[in-house]
Amino acid sequence: MEQFPLLLPFDRTLHTLDLSAFTEPRRTVCVDLGCGKGRFLLNHAARHPDEFLIGADRLIHRLAKIDAKARKMGIQNVRLVHADAGLLVGCLLPDRSVDVFFVFFPDPWPKRRHHKRRLFSPPMLDAFHRTLKPCGTIHIATDHADYHKVILTLFSADRRFAPAPPCEPPDEEKTDFELIFLAKGKRIYRCSFASLAEPASGNESRPATANPVSMA
């Protein structure tokens, strides 16, 4: 563990993570799900030392590189979790512990037979709602128009969430995938949702409020 000190250990019996050492009551807690090579995670953390950020990915070699880079940059407010996003949000994060989830360029799994592997699903929305503080937010970006529509439909059918203003990171914090897509002239779709303390009233589902932001 000496070479990998930022990795938060958890035992496989699945107790929730103890974040108390990092999160005073008023500190903003952010989770970057599928943090990849960590460009957003590290630059956002460096620019917001008052926030506490967890970067999660299932690829350990990516986390190892982020770990080394964070320590080289002197970043104190980042910790890493090597786990599937479903496991992290479904089991490992405590109830009402997160202010902001960032889900930037989740794998779109375009083939129909692979759709079940997509991150966003009704059980995942249960997990987001359990772990978000009231009024906590999920910011999502994707280059995949169909997946974007699916995400909008899922959230708009769920009265525990309301559309929120989309988040466009400044250039210094854009993720590696966003830079690749921008260089290819691809359109980026963004949407954000706030978790409501009380579900919205009414019987009909809300209209899907698309927030596509064309970066082309």
Ligand SMILES: C[S@@+](CC[C@H](N)C(=O)[O-])C[C@H]1O[C@@H](n2cnc3c(N)ncnc32)[C@H](O)[C@@H]1O
């Ligand atoms: C398309 S990349 C995007 C990376 C980064 N967010 C970016 O925008 O540059 C998706 C990342 O999510 C990770 N990932 C995919 N599915 C995951 C899951 N279920 N749990 C945790 N990480 C996942 C992959 O290993 C990869 O690093």
